Amino acid sequence: MTNFLPKSIRTLIEEFSRLPGVGPKSAQRLAMHLLRSPRDKIVSLGQAVTGLKDDIVFCETCWNIAERNPCYVCDNPSRDKSLICVVEEILDAVAIEKTAEFSGVYHVLHGRLSPVDGIGPDQLKILELVKRIEDGADVSGEKGPKINEVILATNPSLEGEATALYIQKALIGFDVKVTRIARGLPVGGDVEYADEITLMRAMKGRGDF
């Protein structure tokens, strides 16, 4: 970019263009929009950005982000702790939560198996999931709730399927039902972007895996 614009604006445009889904043109528009906004609006936006990582922790049960550990879902007595929905990303859990059809708890993997990108099982929260099942299988019941069903809600993509298959194999030998979210979701579609009805049908129509 030329030096036609002042440095502060150029820096902001550069930062905006690094964000996902924001091209150079949108970055310029955003920067110009902020320039025209009242100072207090900009200050509160700045505070929201700088405070983003404050007061956020990972729930050490489901690995979702939360204000406290355990998160409000894991800590909620009315959620069915014996039912775990496994998702690739936080936003997938957000999408499923919006359907208000799911009363169980989550497990966020933080990605999917992708050998080309060097992402193996150790980079995901798979061991942590197995441990939840293992702890629940402990007859004393002290380590954690007994898990009856694991719903694999990874994306219906090649990598999502591979991840689901890997987890299914890792859970063989445990007394737990493993189901796969499928019906209603298009192949190659994203759980995150599916509409609520499609997701609701997919959850209801889940089958043995």
Ligand SMILES: [Zn+2]
């Ligand atoms: Zn949690």
